[in-house]
Amino acid sequence: MSDEHCDDMLLLVQADVDGELSPAEAARVAAHLDRCAACSAAQADMLALSARLRDVPRYPASEALKTAVRARIASRAPVQRVQRSTPFGRVPAFASGLAVAACLMLVVGLPRGDDPADAIVAAHIRALLPGHLTDVASTDQHTVKPWFDGRLPFAPPVKDLKTVGFPLIGGRLDYFAGHMAAALVYRHAAHEINLFVWPDAADAAPSHGSINGYNYERWAQDGMSFWLVSDLNAADLADFSQRWKSL
Numbered sequence: 001m002s003d004e005h006c007d008d009m010l011l012l013v014q015a016d017v018d019g020e021l022s023p024a025e026a027a028r029v030a031a032h033l034d035r036c037a038a039c040s041a042a043q044a045d046m047l048a049l050s051a052r053l054r055d056v057p058r059y060p061a062s063e064a065l066k067t068a069v070r071a072r073i074a075s076r077a078p079v080q081r082v083q084r085s086t087p088f089g090r091v092p093a094f095a096s097g098l099a100v101a102a103c104l105m106l107v108v109g110l111p112r113g114d115d116p117a118d119a120i121v122a123a124h125i126r127a128l129l130p131g132h133l134t135d136v137a138s139t140d141q142h143t144v145k146p147w148f149d150g151r152l153p154f155a156p157p158v159k160d161l162k163t164v165g166f167p168l169i170g171g172r173l174d175y176f177a178g179h180m181a182a183a184l185v186y187r188h189a190a191h192e193i194n195l196f197v198w199p200d201a202a203d204a205a206p207s208h209g210s211i212n213g214y215n216y217e218r219w220a221q222d223g224m225s226f227w228l229v230s231d232l233n234a235a236d237l238a239d240f241s242q243r244w245k246s247l
Helices: 003-017 023-035 037-054 063-075 093-109 116-127 141-147 234-246
Strands: 083-086 089-092 168-176 179-188 191-199 207-211 214-221 224-230
Touching: 003 023, 003 037, 023 037, 023 168, 116 168, 116 179, 116 191, 116 207, 116 214, 116 224, 141 168, 168 191, 179 234, 191 234, 207 234, 214 234, 224 234
Parallel strands: none
Antiparallel strands: 083 089, 168 179, 179 191, 191 224, 207 214, 214 224
């Protein structure tokens, strides 16, 4: 395998370490690492560095700082839509501004840490970005469930809770800590709900909590691990989980 190919692949390895790849891209990286010792060693170095960075103390932004940043952004004059050249072609200048704003949102808003709940809540937040919520959009469980066939090495249970106020709106593929996951998407009023499912032999004790205003619940059932997350209030989220388990 050429050095040039590995140079390109290392960009994907870094993105995989940061949890930014789609399931298909992550599988491609895993296959490459299985046969490339150099890239596998580079991944180990990246993971070690990431672990050291997680030990660096982090401090939440004060309300005064958040207010000052928002005021500064609001005071800026509109950016002219001039074209700029990039390695990927010519893009409008305002697009780069949107990219900076998105990065700021991720830095300030996404949870960080080693707790699996952090990763689940971060995945929920990413899913709320335009175009990321569903790979298959349907209110019919008999459409969503077969869609996962051939895309996942397991068959996630898909249930319809429309009659009790939690309609199914679709599903998508996701990827956590080295394994594929199904994400089932529901809605309650104006709130999106993500239910992440993957096989897990461990009989994990149920847990619940809140991170940055997002509530989550975790439980195990029938050999599957379930993580439920939404900005829905904790009582309604608990109602959803109880109704799901009882079906």
